Amino acid sequence: MFCYQCQETAANEACTDVGVCGKDAETSNLQDLLVWELKGLSAIAERARAEGITDEALDVFVAESLFSTITNVNFDPEWFEDRIAETQRRRAALRETYEREVGELDDSSLPEAATWTGEDPTDFHEKADPSTVGALRTEDEDLRSLRELLTYGLKGIASYADHAYALGETKDEVFAFVTRGLAATVDDRYDAEELTNLVLEAGEVGVEVMEILDTAHTDTYGHPEPTEVDIGVGDRPGILISGHDMKDMEELLEQTEGEGVDVYTHGEMLPANAYPAFKEYDHFVGNYGNAWWEQHREFEAFNGPVLLTTNCLVPPSDSYADRVYTTGVVGFPEVPHIDGREDGEPKDFSPLIEAATGTEPPEQIESGTIPNGFAHKSVLDRADEIIAGIQAGDIRGFVVMGGCDGRHAERNYYTEMAKEFPEDVIILTAGCAKYRYNKLDLGDINGIPRVLDAGQCNDSYSLIRIATALQDALDxxxxxxLPIAFDIAWYEQKAVTVLLALLSQGVEDIRLGPTLPGFLSAGVTDLLVEEFGIKPIDTVESDIQEILATI
Ligand code: FSO
Ligand code: SF4
Known part of the structure; x- marks a missing residue:
C-alpha cells in the first residue's frame, strides 16, 4: 500500500504497511483501484457529456464512491470489491449508450483506467497495486503531487455534493467538474500548469458546493441559531450520532421520539444542536465528547449504540464494537450497516432503538455548555454591533482557526493560541478543530462571544460569507x-477542499498545520508559498506576534 492523503500519514511521508488510521493494505489498495476506475469511467463520461449525454444517478454513484475513500470512512474490503465491480458495470452501460447514440469509442484514445476489466475479486487484488493504479503510477513528483491534490479536493467536493443530494439539492455543474477533474488525472496530456488550473478551479467549485449544502441545510432545518449546547447527560438510555449527515439526524430524531431513549451528537454532528428544526425534539439532549480521535474512550463510556453517518470512524475496540452501527458510505467489517433510503422511504433505525432500550445511561464525562450556531445568518444579524466594535477598537480583529482536530500532540498549539490571543481578538471556526478550545470559556466582547463556531467543516462557507460581508461593510x-488572519488545521481531504476554497477567494498568507501535507512535492509547495504565501505553523509566541501585526 501507499497512502499519504491525510495529515497523520506515517512520518509525514506515507503509510506503506498499514495505515496510522487503521486501514489495512488490502483495503488501501482496493481504494486505489476504485478511484482509478472512477477516473476511467469519468474519461468516458466526459466524452458523453460533450455529446449531451448525462446521467445523474451515475454522477451520484461516482460522488458516493469517492466519498467512501476519504480517511476514516470505510474500512471494509468487500465494500470496495463490490464498488469496483459496479463501476465496471456502469462503465460498460455508459459506453454502450455512447456507442449507440454517438459512435464507436476508440480504445486507443482512452486511458487504461477506462478499459481495464477484472473478472472477479482475485483480478482486482492483482491489479490493485499503488505503482499501477495508485499515486505511485505517476513518476514525476510534481505531477503526482498535483494529481493527488486535485483528487483529494474532488473527494471533499463529492462528499458535500452527496450530503446536499440527500436533501434534494444538486447542481449539474458540480458533477460536471468532478467528472472533468477525475478524467484529467489519468490523461497524460494534462501538464503541470493545466493541473494547477484545475486545482484552483476545484477551490471555486468547493465554494459552490458548500453553498449548495448550506442552502440544503438551512432550507430544510432553518438557519442555525446561537445555542448553548449541553455537554452533560440525561438519565435515560442514549443513542450517539456522529458524522455530518443531517438527513440521518432528522430521521433518527423522528424515529426515536417517544421511544424512551435520548439522542446525543458526537464530533462533527455537534452543529445539529443549533438548527431550529432539531431543537423541537425534547429527547435531543446535547453533545457528548469531543473530536473524532477521542472516540475510543468516549464511545466506551457512552454505554448506548453509536451511529456513524460519515467520517470519522476509528476502528472500534472490542469493548464497544457490538454497539457500533454504520450507514451511508461508512463501513467496517462485521459492523452492522443501516441500509440506504429506497423509493423515498426513510432509513430504518429501529435496530439502534432496540439496542439502546435497557442500556445504562451515558456515563457523565463533562458538564456545562458550549456555544454553537454562529453560521453566517446569526453572525451577520449582528453585523452592526461587530462593525461598531471594530470601529471603536474593542474588536482588534479575527482569526479563523477552523479545520480538523487529530491525535498529534502538536495540535495543542491551537489550544495555546486560543488562550494567548489578547481579549480583543475573536476566533472564527468551523470543523472539528474547535474542540481544541471551545470549552475554554474565552468570554465575549460587548456580548459577542470570542469563539464564533459556524458549524461543520462545510460551514467554512459561512466564514467566507462573513468575510465578504465585512469587506462590503468596511469598504x-x-x-x-481585512483584519482577519487564517490559521487552519487540517486532517482529511474535506479540509483540502476547504483550503482550496479559501485560496479561490484570494486569501493569502494562510498558516497550515500541524504539518504541511506529505503529498505536496517540493515544487508544488514552492508554488503555494510563492503564489499564496501559505506557511507552516511556527511557535505560539511568534505566530501570535505575526498575526497581531497583520490584523
Ligand atoms: Fe473529520 Fe473533523 Fe468534517 Fe474534518 S470530523 S476531520 S475537515 O472536521 O471534516 O470530518
Ligand atoms: Fe495513512 Fe492517512 Fe492514508 Fe490512513 S488515510 S492510510 S493514516 S495516509
Missing part, C-alpha cells in the same frame, strides 16, 4: 486587507 477591496 475594503482586497480580502487580505
Amino acid at each position: 475594503v477591496e482586497d480580502i487580505n486587507d
Whole structure:
C-alpha cells in the first residue's frame, strides 16, 4: 500500500504497511483501484457529456464512491470489491449508450483506467497495486503531487455534493467538474500548469458546493441559531450520532421520539444542536465528547449504540464494537450497516432503538455548555454591533482557526493560541478543530462571544460569507486587507477542499498545520508559498506576534 492523503500519514511521508488510521493494505489498495476506475469511467463520461449525454444517478454513484475513500470512512474490503465491480458495470452501460447514440469509442484514445476489466475479486487484488493504479503510477513528483491534490479536493467536493443530494439539492455543474477533474488525472496530456488550473478551479467549485449544502441545510432545518449546547447527560438510555449527515439526524430524531431513549451528537454532528428544526425534539439532549480521535474512550463510556453517518470512524475496540452501527458510505467489517433510503422511504433505525432500550445511561464525562450556531445568518444579524466594535477598537480583529482536530500532540498549539490571543481578538471556526478550545470559556466582547463556531467543516462557507460581508461593510477591496488572519488545521481531504476554497477567494498568507501535507512535492509547495504565501505553523509566541501585526 501507499497512502499519504491525510495529515497523520506515517512520518509525514506515507503509510506503506498499514495505515496510522487503521486501514489495512488490502483495503488501501482496493481504494486505489476504485478511484482509478472512477477516473476511467469519468474519461468516458466526459466524452458523453460533450455529446449531451448525462446521467445523474451515475454522477451520484461516482460522488458516493469517492466519498467512501476519504480517511476514516470505510474500512471494509468487500465494500470496495463490490464498488469496483459496479463501476465496471456502469462503465460498460455508459459506453454502450455512447456507442449507440454517438459512435464507436476508440480504445486507443482512452486511458487504461477506462478499459481495464477484472473478472472477479482475485483480478482486482492483482491489479490493485499503488505503482499501477495508485499515486505511485505517476513518476514525476510534481505531477503526482498535483494529481493527488486535485483528487483529494474532488473527494471533499463529492462528499458535500452527496450530503446536499440527500436533501434534494444538486447542481449539474458540480458533477460536471468532478467528472472533468477525475478524467484529467489519468490523461497524460494534462501538464503541470493545466493541473494547477484545475486545482484552483476545484477551490471555486468547493465554494459552490458548500453553498449548495448550506442552502440544503438551512432550507430544510432553518438557519442555525446561537445555542448553548449541553455537554452533560440525561438519565435515560442514549443513542450517539456522529458524522455530518443531517438527513440521518432528522430521521433518527423522528424515529426515536417517544421511544424512551435520548439522542446525543458526537464530533462533527455537534452543529445539529443549533438548527431550529432539531431543537423541537425534547429527547435531543446535547453533545457528548469531543473530536473524532477521542472516540475510543468516549464511545466506551457512552454505554448506548453509536451511529456513524460519515467520517470519522476509528476502528472500534472490542469493548464497544457490538454497539457500533454504520450507514451511508461508512463501513467496517462485521459492523452492522443501516441500509440506504429506497423509493423515498426513510432509513430504518429501529435496530439502534432496540439496542439502546435497557442500556445504562451515558456515563457523565463533562458538564456545562458550549456555544454553537454562529453560521453566517446569526453572525451577520449582528453585523452592526461587530462593525461598531471594530470601529471603536474593542474588536482588534479575527482569526479563523477552523479545520480538523487529530491525535498529534502538536495540535495543542491551537489550544495555546486560543488562550494567548489578547481579549480583543475573536476566533472564527468551523470543523472539528474547535474542540481544541471551545470549552475554554474565552468570554465575549460587548456580548459577542470570542469563539464564533459556524458549524461543520462545510460551514467554512459561512466564514467566507462573513468575510465578504465585512469587506462590503468596511469598504475594503482586497480580502487580505481585512483584519482577519487564517490559521487552519487540517486532517482529511474535506479540509483540502476547504483550503482550496479559501485560496479561490484570494486569501493569502494562510498558516497550515500541524504539518504541511506529505503529498505536496517540493515544487508544488514552492508554488503555494510563492503564489499564496501559505506557511507552516511556527511557535505560539511568534505566530501570535505575526498575526497581531497583520490584523
Ligand atoms: Fe473529520 Fe473533523 Fe468534517 Fe474534518 S470530523 S476531520 S475537515 O472536521 O471534516 O470530518
Ligand atoms: Fe495513512 Fe492517512 Fe492514508 Fe490512513 S488515510 S492510510 S493514516 S495516509
